[in-house]
Amino acid sequence: DIQMTQSPSSLSASVGDRVTITCQASQDITNYLNWYQQKPGKAPKLLIYDASNLETGVPSRFSGSGSGTDFTFTISSLQPEDIATYYCQQYDNLALTFGGGTKVEIK
């Protein structure tokens, strides 16, 4: 299986701050990576696919980049409604795997 390592596991930032989350794959996954947002008690929601493509309807303050083994997810200006846990997920092979998640809180 391809292991996905996210960091940090949690962070606290102020409204308006730029927030960055990283996801590292245990092997080259090209750009076969998605990012999801999960709010407490809710199902995950797809935000970004193919590492950098914004899903329809997702605010433009969310973005993704990277290729190979190293990927970044960014919130350009943190909003109160962005409080959630964020997960990366690879689809380079048939066994789909998620990162451990990053919990984002407001300072």
Added chain:
Amino acid sequence: QVQLQESGPGLVKPSETLSLTCTVSGDSITSYFWSWIRQPPGKGLEWIAYIYYSGSTNYNPSLKSRVAISVDTSKNQFSLRLSSVTAADTAVYYCARVLGSRVVPAATFDYWGQGTLVTVSS
């Protein structure tokens, strides 16, 4: 609008079989791959399995020996069976629609059910 709804017992005894069904509305189950994902309380997401309407399946290697996924096109439903459960199988179980990609037939979870908590306890 695509909607998915999980159903099944919320409590299962250790060593027994967990059975869940996902009912899909707003889309034909013959159009995509469909999947189960779970999340133990306070922990991360784990993909379990996916299926195509033709019966083509793929399983998480760590669960493969205990899992079976099936589809009923007449009811627009797909189902999960997980045998020999233990407390470690206690989780919220989600069903989801899966989009394909250039490299794999099932890649991206775009629609999710609300999830159902299954507790394994005597």
